[in-house]
Structures are given as structure tokens and as C-alpha cells.
Amino acid sequence: MKRCFCVISRFIYLSTERNKGASLVSNVRHDHTRAAAAKTLSDFRWEESKSSDSQKWSRLEHNGPYFAPEYDPLPASVPFYYDGQLLKLSPATEEIATFYAKMLDHEYTSKEAFQNNFFTDWREEMTSEERKQIKTLSKCDFSHMHKHFLEKSEERKNMTKEEKQVLKEESSRLVEQYGFCVLDGHREKIGNFKLEPPGLFRGRGEHPKMGKLKKRIQPEHVAINCSQDAKIPEAPAGHRWKRVQHDNTVTWLASWLENIHGRPKYIMLNPSSKLKGEKDWQKYETARQLKVCVNAIRKQYKRDWTSREMKSRQRGVAIYFIDKLALRAGNEKDEESADTVGCCSLRVEHISLHRRLDGLEHVVEFDFLGKDSIRYYNKVPVEKQVFKNLKLFIKHKDPEDDLFDRITTVNLNKALNECMPGLTAKVFRTFNASTTLQDQLNKLTAEDMTVEEKILSYNRANRAVAILCNHQRAAPKTFEKSMQLLQEKIQKKKEQIEEAKRELKAAKKAHRDAPSDRCRKLVEKKEKLVQRLCEQLKKLQLQETDREENKVIALGTSKLNYLDPRITVAWCKKHNVPIEKIYNKTQRDKFTWAIHMTDESFQF
DNA sequence: CACGAGACTTGCCTGGACGAAC
DNA sequence: GTTCGTCCAGGCAAGTCTCGTG
Structure with a gap:
């Protein structure tokens, strides 16, 4: 392979x-x-x-990470008041205050947890003098700082073209210097060469750590990974790296521990790199492998539904959910994060069982927060035996008890691995997503469609996947307005068509009454106009449908992570749709491998 | 087997660039 | 020229899964 x-x-x-x-x-x-x-x-x-696979490269050289610029203290004209009194803050204290001041517009600064976490961490960084004085957050007046930053951002917006150009050049110099590495003789783009600047942590959903201080990363926190024979990147003047290692079994160039959870973070390659592309290709090949044996696996888990062993029954039902509903595995989480779940961590309170609902039998109603605190809500009719099992699983349990108390993601994955090497829960998501795209494309595309219609079909197929995987987004802020605008446009176009039709009729009549070359030409002209307008109307209506259906669905995640790009490439080739209409530049770069290795006959 | 550390993928949001509409 | 709207790259949080250790 x-x-x-x-x-x-x-x-x-x-x-x-x-x-x-x-x-x-x-x-x-x-x-x-x-x-x-x-x-x-x-x-x-x-x-x-x-x-x-364990060896990821033989030679790796890079210039190390780019550090966030040092703190630039506020001008003396921007005051900070505590309890009505002017207070000059030390630079370190002031810096953290500015993080908060910048966020004043956001709803979450009004949350108690956010305020408490911020204030606790802020006080920890204060001088003892400041700590003595500043005791209550509500007595802090950040408003002048806030105003200062609004003005700054206004200034930035109003920069001249020349000033913007200067900034642009500066940033491309940065990319030139830090944005690339050399891996096995090839210059590759780095994904995130800039270290994250300090700030306030804002987790997703109801995160218990929201508002905590994300500390500035120092070179002494950063480990560097490169090959033995490479030039070791220079640490900033007066500093040294935490360590320099030469481990070619990993793909990262630099790593550090973030201070909120103490988890490692990495600098890695861009998705367009060979290393990432290879991994991506492998992922889809594993998913295609599942295609071959999925029937056997389905048979097996159905058998497990009636197993004498509770563990097997639970595993059978869990894999069924993962397969049918594309649920995530659902690892255990600690208390220090938002309360979200996946399949294995579902609790009794997350499902309701309906013997009968909306004319359907054996319906399971799911309602829980998944990854990123996105709500999963779904009513699903299931096999009678699954229903029976679920009843059994929740018997004598409290709402906050685990639905599947006998299994974990680890042993579930272990069981899957025995069915097929390389198989884990997430492979089902890839497999189901790509299979859905392929099926939908086959179903929705017709030869006689225009390119626009084909693109709509593609988006619909993509959307079916996004719905399956529950990829959501916040409705765009301007949605209602822009929708209304579009509708007005459509209305106007319809009126234009009416008008043009009337003119056509009149022209035809004139030609009938007194045939002439001039009249004939006029009829032809009007016919063409009507036709053109109708085409434009159709285009607008397609746009309307597409946008409406897309309101809260995010297509990007599935396109980037779940859909075998070869399906898309083959479809484009087969139906003469330019690949640029489906993949933008970044996506084409990421999927270069697929674009080049796929011909139109490819099926997932 | 449980646990924690570590590595890598997946996920949503946002600021700014850019082009269209006014 | 300005305003408006869309798109995209980048940002970084939050998942999954593996591996080593006791």
C-alpha cells in the first residue's frame, strides 16, 4: 500500500x-x-x-515557530479606573485587562463563570500592590480601553491602499521565512507556523473554564522536532528551546503544552503536503475496505442484539447507532470540559423511547449535545429488537446513568478491529458519508442538466451528507435580508418576462398583419429575450432553493474531511463540470492527489 | 485492564479580501 | 467611490485513537 x-x-x-x-x-x-x-x-x-508507517520522514528542516509580538502598552491617554479612581496598571496586568476589554461586546463576558475565571487568573498575575487594590471585577472600568480598541479597529479599516499593501508584504515575508519547511527534499507548506497569542480562553458551549487566561508561550515551553542533520532553528535572542529532538516517528515540527488543560499543541504541515495527503488517501482506502465487509459486520451486530451477554448486546446496539446514524464514538470526558457526549457516552436522559410516534413504530428520540456542543436531535424508527434492548438497558437506571454501561470506546474499537484491521468507529462516518455522496450523485445527476443544475445536485448530495453527520452552522447574520433581496430580484425578473412576452406577442401580431424582414427580425429578437430572461429566472430560483436549504447546514466539514475527493473528481470529469466550481483553491491543493489519480470511472 | 500522555483529525467561527451592486 | 454581501484562510477548540506503563 x-x-x-x-x-x-x-x-x-x-x-x-x-x-x-x-x-x-x-x-x-x-x-x-x-x-x-x-x-x-x-x-x-x-x-x-x-x-x-511508523517512520514519517528521513529529513526535516524548518525555521521554528513564529512568536506572537510582544505586548505593546496602551498610551497614557487610555485610563483605567477602579472604583472611580484612576489606576496605572503594570504592563503585565494591563495586558490581561486588554484581553477582557476587547471582549466587552460579547455576550459571554456577562457569564458568571467567565467573569470568575477571568478575575481569578487576572489577580494571580497582578503585582501584590495591585492585588491589594483590585478586589472586585464589577468595580473595574474597562470602558476606555474598550473604546480605544474600537477606534483602533476603525483605523485599521480606514487604512489607505498603500498602508494595507505594506502590511501585506510584511506578512508574506513572514510566510516566506517561517511558513515552509523542507521534508525529504521537498519544500512543504506549514499549517500553523504562528504560535497562538495570549488571550482569554473561550471554550464552546457551557465550558467550565471559559474566561481563563491563556498564557503567552515562551521559547522555553516549546519543543523542536527536526532531523539530526538539519540546521536547528534559532530560539529568539536570549532564549532557548525547551528541548530539541529528532523523532521521525511523528510529524510535528514544534510542540508546547497549553496551560488551560495542559494538553499538547503542535505545529504541523498544511493539508496540501504529501505527508497529510498520504494519510488522507489511506483514510479513504480504509473506508472503502469497510464497504467490502460491512454486510458481514451488520450481520454480526444484529446477532449480538440477542446475545446472552449484556456487553455484547450493548456493543451490538452501539455499533448499530454508529453505522446507521453516523454517531461519533463518544470517549469519556473529564469534568473540566463542557458536558457533551457521543455514542458510548450517551446517558439515559439523552434518549426517549416511543412505542409509537407519528405513525411509526419503535421510535427512539435522541436529544443530546455532541462535539462542540452542537445539538443532535433526531427521531429514528429502529428494529424491534433494538427497541427491546434499549428498554432493557435503561431499566432501573437514573437519567444521568450511562446508557451503555458495559462498554467503552476502547473495547468497542477493539471489537471492530477484529472484524477488519484498521476499523474504528470513525471509519463508519467516513464510509457512510462517502457512500451517501456517491449514491446521491448517481441519483441526482442527469446528463441533460445545465452546469448550474449539476452544481445544485452536487450541493444537495453534499447536504445530505452534512445532515447525516449533523454538521451545523449558525444561520448567517444577514440571511433574512439577503433572502428577501433575492426574492425581490426574482419578482422583478418575472415581471420582465411578462413584459417581454407581451412585446413578443405584439411583434408576432405585427409580423402576421404585415410581414416584413424587419418585423421578422424583431420577433426573433424578442423570442431570444424571453428565452434569456427565463434562463436568468431559473438561475435565480436555483440559487434561492440552494440558499434556503443551506441555512443552518455547514457543507465545509464533510467536504474537507469525510467525502472521498475521488468521488467528486470523477463526477466532475464525467459530467463536464469544471473542478473549480466545486473545489476552491485550498481544496484543490489539499486534494491534488485525488485530482491527478482519478478518472471518470471511479466509484467509491 | 485502567490510565494518562501524546499525536493527529475534525469542527465551527471570524476577520478581511474581494467583487458586485448601488 | 462607497456600501454590501460572499467567500475563504486561518484560528484554535474539541474530538478520536494509539501507545506505554503499572
Whole structure:
């Protein structure tokens, strides 16, 4: 498998290198396409790939991370008052105050947890003098700071073109210096070369740590990873790195521990890199592998529904949910984070069982907060045996008890792995998402459609996946307004059509009454106008449908993470839709591998 | 097996660039 | 020229899963 990808990756490099003849590129592609076609799924050796996969590179060199600029103290003209008294804060204290002052408009500064966390952490950073004086948050007056930053941002908006140009050049110099690394002889883009600046932590949902201080990262906190023979990046003057290591079994260039949860964070490559692309390709191949054995797995979990062992029954139902509803695995979480769940961590309170609902039998009603505190709400008719089992699982339990108390993500994944090497809960999401896209595209695309209609079909297929995976977004702030505008446009267009039709009729009549070349030409002209207007109307109406259906659905996540790009590429080729209409520049870069290795016959 | 550390993927939001409409 | 709206890259939080250790 590994070897197979090497062919592809060599091709990608070839094709992205300048001054290479097009004929060479197409030759490579041709060869590869055949090689890939000849390769069947059973040829993949997962065990083998596992050992060889552990080495991620042989040579790695980079310039280290870019540190956030030092704090620039406020001008003396921006006062801070405590309890009505002017107070000059020390730079460190002032800096943290500005984090809060910048957020005053946000709803969450009104939350008690946010205020308490912020104030506790702020006081910890104060000088003892300041700590003695500043005892109550509500007595702090940040309003002048707040105003100062509003003005600053206004200033920034009103910069001249030239000033903006200067900034732009500065930032591209930064990218030039820090934004790339050299991995195995190839210059690769780094994903996030800038270290996160200090600020206030705002978790998602009801996060118990909201408002806590995210501290400034110092070089002494940062570990550097590069190859032994590489030039070690220089630490900022007067500083040294936490450590420099040469571990080629990992892909990160730099890492540090964030202070909120004490979890590691990393600087890694951009998705367009070979390293990431290879991994991505592997992911989809695993998902395609599941396609081959999913029937057997389904049979197995259905058998488990009637197992004598409670654990097996629970696992059978859990995998059924993961498969049917594309739920996430649902690892255990600690108390120090928002209360969200996935499949294995579902609690009794998250489901309601309805013997009969809306004319359907055995309906399970799900209502819980999933990843990022996004609500999952769904009413699903299930097999009778699943229903029976669920009743059994919740018997004698309290609402806050685990629904699946005998299983964990670890043993669930272990069981899955025994069915198919490499299989874990999340593979089902990839598999179901990509399968859905393929099915929907096949169903929704017709040859006689215009390109616009085909794109609408694609978006609908994409949307079906997003709904399956529960990818949501906040409705755009301007949604209502822009929708209304669009409707007015449509109305206007309709009126134009009426008008044009009347004119056409009149022209026809004139031509009938007194045929002439001039009259005939006028009729033709009017006919064309009507036709053109109708086409425009259709386009607008398509746009309206698309936008309405998309109001709270986020398509990006599935497009980027769940849909095998080869499905899209093949579809575009087959139906003559330019790939640029579906993938923007970033997406094309990320999916370069797929764009080059896929021909129109590919099916997931 | 439980646990925690570590590595890597997935996820939503936002600020600013850019183009269209006024 | 200004305003408005859309799109996208970047930001960073929050998941999943693996591995080593006792």
C-alpha cells in the first residue's frame, strides 16, 4: 500500500514542479491509473503498512515557530479606573485587562463563570500592590480601553491602499521565512507556523473554564522536532528551546503544552503536503475496505442484539447507532470540559423511547449535545429488537446513568478491529458519508442538466451528507435580508418576462398583419429575450432553493474531511463540470492527489 | 485492564479580501 | 467611490485513537 502511494506522490511532485513537460505528466498519470486499477482491495497489507508507517520522514528542516509580538502598552491617554479612581496598571496586568476589554461586546463576558475565571487568573498575575487594590471585577472600568480598541479597529479599516499593501508584504515575508519547511527534499507548506497569542480562553458551549487566561508561550515551553542533520532553528535572542529532538516517528515540527488543560499543541504541515495527503488517501482506502465487509459486520451486530451477554448486546446496539446514524464514538470526558457526549457516552436522559410516534413504530428520540456542543436531535424508527434492548438497558437506571454501561470506546474499537484491521468507529462516518455522496450523485445527476443544475445536485448530495453527520452552522447574520433581496430580484425578473412576452406577442401580431424582414427580425429578437430572461429566472430560483436549504447546514466539514475527493473528481470529469466550481483553491491543493489519480470511472 | 500522555483529525467561527451592486 | 454581501484562510477548540506503563 505504501509503495502504491509513492507512485502517486512522485507524480504530484512532478506535476507541481515548474518547467516540466505536460507529456511527461500525462504519461505518469496514465501509468499510475493502470497500476491503481490493477490493485484490488485484498492486496492491501495492513499489518505490513503498520510497521513501515511508523517512520514519517528521513529529513526535516524548518525555521521554528513564529512568536506572537510582544505586548505593546496602551498610551497614557487610555485610563483605567477602579472604583472611580484612576489606576496605572503594570504592563503585565494591563495586558490581561486588554484581553477582557476587547471582549466587552460579547455576550459571554456577562457569564458568571467567565467573569470568575477571568478575575481569578487576572489577580494571580497582578503585582501584590495591585492585588491589594483590585478586589472586585464589577468595580473595574474597562470602558476606555474598550473604546480605544474600537477606534483602533476603525483605523485599521480606514487604512489607505498603500498602508494595507505594506502590511501585506510584511506578512508574506513572514510566510516566506517561517511558513515552509523542507521534508525529504521537498519544500512543504506549514499549517500553523504562528504560535497562538495570549488571550482569554473561550471554550464552546457551557465550558467550565471559559474566561481563563491563556498564557503567552515562551521559547522555553516549546519543543523542536527536526532531523539530526538539519540546521536547528534559532530560539529568539536570549532564549532557548525547551528541548530539541529528532523523532521521525511523528510529524510535528514544534510542540508546547497549553496551560488551560495542559494538553499538547503542535505545529504541523498544511493539508496540501504529501505527508497529510498520504494519510488522507489511506483514510479513504480504509473506508472503502469497510464497504467490502460491512454486510458481514451488520450481520454480526444484529446477532449480538440477542446475545446472552449484556456487553455484547450493548456493543451490538452501539455499533448499530454508529453505522446507521453516523454517531461519533463518544470517549469519556473529564469534568473540566463542557458536558457533551457521543455514542458510548450517551446517558439515559439523552434518549426517549416511543412505542409509537407519528405513525411509526419503535421510535427512539435522541436529544443530546455532541462535539462542540452542537445539538443532535433526531427521531429514528429502529428494529424491534433494538427497541427491546434499549428498554432493557435503561431499566432501573437514573437519567444521568450511562446508557451503555458495559462498554467503552476502547473495547468497542477493539471489537471492530477484529472484524477488519484498521476499523474504528470513525471509519463508519467516513464510509457512510462517502457512500451517501456517491449514491446521491448517481441519483441526482442527469446528463441533460445545465452546469448550474449539476452544481445544485452536487450541493444537495453534499447536504445530505452534512445532515447525516449533523454538521451545523449558525444561520448567517444577514440571511433574512439577503433572502428577501433575492426574492425581490426574482419578482422583478418575472415581471420582465411578462413584459417581454407581451412585446413578443405584439411583434408576432405585427409580423402576421404585415410581414416584413424587419418585423421578422424583431420577433426573433424578442423570442431570444424571453428565452434569456427565463434562463436568468431559473438561475435565480436555483440559487434561492440552494440558499434556503443551506441555512443552518455547514457543507465545509464533510467536504474537507469525510467525502472521498475521488468521488467528486470523477463526477466532475464525467459530467463536464469544471473542478473549480466545486473545489476552491485550498481544496484543490489539499486534494491534488485525488485530482491527478482519478478518472471518470471511479466509484467509491 | 485502567490510565494518562501524546499525536493527529475534525469542527465551527471570524476577520478581511474581494467583487458586485448601488 | 462607497456600501454590501460572499467567500475563504486561518484560528484554535474539541474530538478520536494509539501507545506505554503499572
